Amino acid sequence: MDIKSYIVENKDRFLDELFSLIRIPSISSQNEHKEDMVKCANRWKELILQAGADKCEVMPTEGNPVVYAERIIDAKFPTVLVYGHYDVMPTDPIDEWKTKPFEPVIKDDIIWARGADDDKGQSFMQAKAFEYLNKTNQLKCNVKFMLEGEEEIGSPSLYGFCEKNKELLKADVILVSDTSMIGADVPSITAGLRGLGYIEVKVTGPKADLHSGIYGGAVANPINILCRIISKLQDEATNKCTVTDFYKEVINLSQEERDLMAKAPFSEKDYLEVTGSPALFGEEGFSTIERTGIRPSFDVCGIWGGYTGEGAKTIIPSSAHAKISFRLVPDQDFNVITERVAKYIKQIAPSCINVEVTPLHGGYAYVSPLDLPAYQAAEKAYMRTYGKQPIPTRSGGSIPIVAGFERILGTKSILMGFGLSSDAIHSPNENYPLRQFFNGIETISYFYEEYAELMK
């Protein structure tokens, strides 16, 4: 039976199984969901054994457990290590969801739920392609699975897990479905990922909230000052980050490379429609694709301080806080950049307040060479599903652990992601079109065939 028929025959079961994963609210950043993490890992174990793994273990780490599984067929076959994550992002602002985030529904041939794409939907495609090849006796690769529960909080335990289990995790290539493609009919492979630095800034002024009438004008207001600090981290005219040496290690692409990037399809109208932003915006001298692909960025992801309830409370708050992320490109080291940012913030902070900078997490950028056999196998696989060659792209997003795999395990990754920009990952109303889900399973199954062939 070919893969298309297999999908048609089994699609209801595929979705039932995926939904059983989605229904477990495995939010890694919230302590109250600690038990859901274990529950989700155990559910994965059941599903992956059913899909044909010889063995599967829920392995402890310092944080949430890792689901490890394998099917070793023949030492002569190439080994593929599938990486995915079973944790998801928080759901706030919850009011903006049209359906309940952990009660998946299908509407307009789209799955609506937290994790529908990122990464339950996408990593489940890997399991189902693996199942098809097993059930039809076509698997010519050894396959290992490693599914972690901390990707959305920066994979703090997985680095140590990889260090400890180098032998176990040995593979010729790592296969990851956790990225997007340009459009439903424009296949692409993510050949580069940005790195990430993430800090929390706390500005403290008075020891308690003060009456803004009695003290207003005579003590420094932590929110006013935090806003000053943040506004100074970016030059207003050029939107460049002003932190000293922020761009020092950024690799500047040649004009040729930039010309090639400019050939990727881009519609300003579509981009504004998808994002809902009133206008394009960004670093002077670069296109939108360059701004997210080859240039670092600086975003305040959250800010809070003082009275945020109903009505008007007239206070000078004691403190103000911001969560700030920096997206980084090769060869920016997130540790170095985080240090430079912290130092700069302390430098520009006035002495009328106290400022603390806490690094939350970080990760390196990653580049996948196009002449890698696995990349070429992936290219052929997309050709078979879509009838056209996939475009190599650089994603603005970060999967810090992918750079970690290269450093620790010495293994390159191939990013076969089937998300769309409209999937609203990390946002309310996350969704994943069934077409992407089924095309993904199909393409991944071809990948194994092509890769086995190329590695013979």
Add this chain to the structure above:
Amino acid sequence: MDIKSYIVENKDRFLDELFSLIRIPSISSQNEHKEDMVKCANRWKELILQAGADKCEVMPTEGNPVVYAERIIDAKFPTVLVYGHYDVMPTDPIDEWKTKPFEPVIKDDIIWARGADDDKGQSFMQAKAFEYLNKTNQLKCNVKFMLEGEEEIGSPSLYGFCEKNKELLKADVILVSDTSMIGADVPSITAGLRGLGYIEVKVTGPKADLHSGIYGGAVANPINILCRIISKLQDEATNKCTVTDFYKEVINLSQEERDLMAKAPFSEKDYLEVTGSPALFGEEGFSTIERTGIRPSFDVCGIWGGYTGEGAKTIIPSSAHAKISFRLVPDQDFNVITERVAKYIKQIAPSCINVEVTPLHGGYAYVSPLDLPAYQAAEKAYMRTYGKQPIPTRSGGSIPIVAGFERILGTKSILMGFGLSSDAIHSPNENYPLRQFFNGIETISYFYEEYAELMK
């Protein structure tokens, strides 16, 4: 019986009665406390009738009811209208309270509770001075009480209430205990109050939260932009507000007047200790007392947007919000200033986001002339309690309705407040020293004597 003995004899009852008011969580800015407002008004009615009022009514308004009471003894006597408010501020951040805000306790001869000072404790002094004069047959003034339930949200209904009840509220002077004195041994009378403008600003960018990796650097981040806007409302070098014509109507005091102000006791060390701020701060060219007394100020009272929970969420938020207050001085009209601020914000906002400015409330500044008979009566009353002349001060705080009384009723107010800067009004651990409470009752009872004498 003199007032001192009367206080000693009745002090436990006074505190029991006050605590019965404090225990009702009459937070006017939160809808869930709607019923508590009515409960608190009714409790006031009982207490004020017990204190000797001829009649007392809980009168409806468009918002929370007004407690109106009177004792009319003789048309020849001067009439004093006592104004106070029975509503209180919210209690957040609740974690920082050492005791429960609505369960008053006495520790170290200090009452600890929300409203202990502002304004349940202070307005209750008025009731008890009134009671003493009634029970001892010494009252030589007609007295009216008007206690509102919306002072902390800008008295939206009281203006209309005053318009409708001009005849009922006719008085020679309005007496208010809702301000502070310089120190427990440094009596002062507030002869000026700042006005207030309060707005909410909303900056909107993308239609939903976006992934900060995929879109970071290519769409405007509403928090980054809100911080830019806020930082531009104040000049960094001078801390002056940059809004066009913000200072246009500000009355500049003569050097003589400023020299007089400079004579008020001020200790930088004490000021920093009370506020907990690392350093003094404010508008260039003015002293701390001037910055809060005769100069307008600009404070962000609250800011929020994006992810503010535990850990790291990598998003570009759809919107960011700030609550901003402007303290105003004579002759700044809050409506005009609010309009100028809104216009300026819209002018400097870049087109890559949308900005909305919503006025929340406002009030005029107020000045009380020192040659007013009631001011002189108050001066004598303080002399009798403290043995020294009270210093006339200008408070940074606003009681917008006081300026409203002058405009609508044509009646001046005298601000006999006994709060201390350490009372933490509007903050966690609000408190009111028993000494201030008892001295206040004593001084107010003298005021009635002195005022009746002066108005003969």
